[in-house]
Amino acid sequence: APFAEFMAAACADDATRPHWVIADCFHHWVAAAAFEHKVPCVILLPTAALIATAHRDQPTEARAVTHTRPRYEEEEVAPIYDDHGASGMSIVQRFYLTKEKCALAAIRSFVEWEPESFRLVPTVIGLPVVPLGLLPPSPDGGRRADPTNGSAEHATVRWLDAQPAGSVVYLALGSEVPLRVEQVHELALGLELAGTRFLWALRKPSGAAVHDDGADMLPPGFQERTRDQGLVTTGWVPQMSILAHDA
Known part of the structure; x- marks a missing residue:
């Protein structure tokens, strides 16, 4: 494997031998390679302490007979134990394979932020824990370049730069619960009637056959009628930059 080969080459010379390896909590092959070469490994938990202490079950069949949770909670967490992807193992199995080869855990939290949950993390995961803090976004609001053309700013940010301060309504409903086409049309017509600037x-x-420009998702002629009023984008957007923008 590429990482195992990298570790073998790096550890062959004391001048390049790593002092520590930091492994994502599901990248068990990273922890295994570090363990093989006797390089201490840290498991990175990019989550809150409350989440890290929520699931205490081992990845064994014992989970099926303990019934320590209500049925609806069991059904909700079942996929992380039972679903096996291309790796041939569940999410929980990958986590425990990583953890068992690590000497330390680093978590995106700190005791002042989660005083009760943070103190439970070492007991629950069985490792000493180093707090990383909240890892907030960069001071510039996470402004990002456009990944499609390498420009200094994303097209949405450039559009916002041309709008008056406090004048734009930002609409982003996420992807957890897709709207029906009819609902999208109602939102679009509401924005048009309101006359406010929008992004x-x-x-x-649900049910839409989507083209790149999103025209088939919107009411006929909507984008032409609102060309000077708003911007509709169907790709990735730098949300932190948008929320931090004066417009």
Whole structure:
């Protein structure tokens, strides 16, 4: 494997031998390679302490007979134990394979932020824990370049730069619950009638055959009629930059 080969080459010379390896909590092959070469490994938990202490079951069949949770909670967490992807193992199995080869855990939290949950993490995961803090976004609000053309700013940010301060409504409903086409049309017509400036990060509605420009998701002629009023985008948007923008 590429990482195992990298570790073998790096550890062959004391001048390049790593002092520590930091492994994502599901990248068990990273922890295994570090363990093989006797390099201490840290498991990175990019989550809150409350989440890290929520699931205490081992990845064994014992989970099926303990019934320590209500049925609806069991059904909700079952996929992380039972679903096996291309790796041939569940999410929980990958986590425990990583953890068992690590000497330390680093978590995106700190005791002042989660005083009760944070103190439970070492007991629950069985490792000493180093707090990383909240890892907030960069001071510039996470402004990102456009990944499609390498420009200094994303097209949505450039559009916002041309709008008056406090004048734009940002609409982003996420992808967890896709809207029906009819609901998208109602939102679009409401924006048009309101006459306010808007930036709409539009996701594919249920039942829509989507083209790149999103025209088939919107009422006929909507984009032409609102060309000077708003911007609709169907791709990735730098949400932190948008929320931090003066417009």
